[in-house]
Structures are given as structure tokens and as C-alpha cells.
Amino acid sequence: PILMYVLIARMLDARIALATTALLSISPFHVWYSQEARPYALLLFLSLLAFWLLERLSEQPDSWRRRLAFVLSASSTFYCHTLGLPFIGFLGALAIGRSPRRQRASWLLVFATIGVLLLPGVHRLIVFAPSASADANRTFGFSFIPYAFWAFATGYSIGPTLTELHLPTRAV
Numbered sequence: 001p002i003l004m005y006v007l008i009a010r011m012l013d014a015r016i017a018l019a020t021t022a023l024l025s026i027s028p029f030h031v032w033y034s035q036e037a038r039p040y041a042l043l044l045f046l047s048l049l050a051f052w053l054l055e056r057l058s059e060q061p062d063s064w065r066r067r068l069a070f071v072l073s074a075s076s077t078f079y080c081h082t083l084g085l086p087f088i089g090f091l092g093a094l095a096i097g098r099s100p101r102r103q104r105a106s107w108l109l110v111f112a113t114i115g116v117l118l119l120p121g122v123h124r125l126i127v128f129a130p131s132a133s134a135d136a137n138r139t140f141g142f143s144f145i146p147y148a149f150w151a152f153a154t155g156y157s158i159g160p161t162l163t164e165l166h167l168p169t170r171a172v
Contacts, residue, residue, distance in 0.1 A: 001025050003048040010055065039080045047087055050074040054091055061103055071110060075117040082125065088114060 001021045008017035024030050033040035053070040060066065074091055077084030092111045096104055 003045065003052060007048055007052045007055070010052075043077060043081045043084065046073050046077045046080055047084070050077060050087075050091060054095055058095075058098065061099075061106065067110060071113050071117070075114050078118050079121055085118070085122075088118075 001024050004024060005017045005021040008020050030041075030044075050070060050073040053066055053073060057063065057066050057070055074084075074088050077087055088111075092107075095107045095111070099107055
């Protein structure tokens, strides 16, 4: 939450940053996933770090330390979770789209370096592609769409409660 506050305060306003950080701190999904042995809390941290470094690099594009930290944090988002790949694409589009023409070549070099660092992970993803989702027997139904919006908007689902999910008798 601290990194989110710093990033939003720089981009928008300290009050908005405080409200956003407070909402994240009490978000049931964020609290739940922060306690799980899953990559989501780390993915959020690495994404915010990469975004913050991108913002700082737009102010001081010649800092090689920040550039290296950006390359490592952006690359790490993919190694943390495959959703890091579209996020890196977003960062690339943002960096190249917002930079003056004279700086675009340096951004292309930065994202080419990230691409080289991602090659082993992309290769592994292609060679050992997941064959099924976590719930492969469930078929899609259009009624799932409004339920998904409701669950993500409120942070609650009709499924088991957090307490029920953390019971020692729960089958893993």
C-alpha cells in the first residue's frame, strides 16, 4: 500500500492516494490474497514498482540505475505471474507513446532487454503449456459474467467464506 500511495500521490493528489490506499488495505480480495501462498501480492508490488520506476525514468531518462531497476522489476512481473506479460506490453506502449521521438530508440532498447530476459519464461510457457484451468470440468455460462463483476466489485462471493477456506480440515 505504501508504494501505491507514493505512485498515486505523484500522479494525482495526496487525498486520492490516501483514499485509494485505504480501500486497498481493507479490500477483502487483497487481504485474502496477501495471506495466501500465491503470487498476487508480489505481483502487485512488482507492478507498482515497475510503474513507479517508469514514471521516474520519464523525468530522468539518463539514470542507468533506475533503468536497470525498471528492467528487473518489469521482467519479474512475468516470472511472478503470466499476467505480467500484458502488463509489460502496457508499460511499453505507455513509455513509447508518451516519450519524445528522440527518446523512443532508448525505450525500444530497454524493452528489447526485457524481452531477452523473458525468453526462458516464454519458452517454458510454450513448451509446458497448462493443459487445463483449475476447474476444468466447469462449462461457461453467461450468468457467470454479472456474478464475476459483482464478486470483484464487492470483494465477496457466494462461495466459501475466508474462515471456511482456511480451516485445517479443508481438502487442498
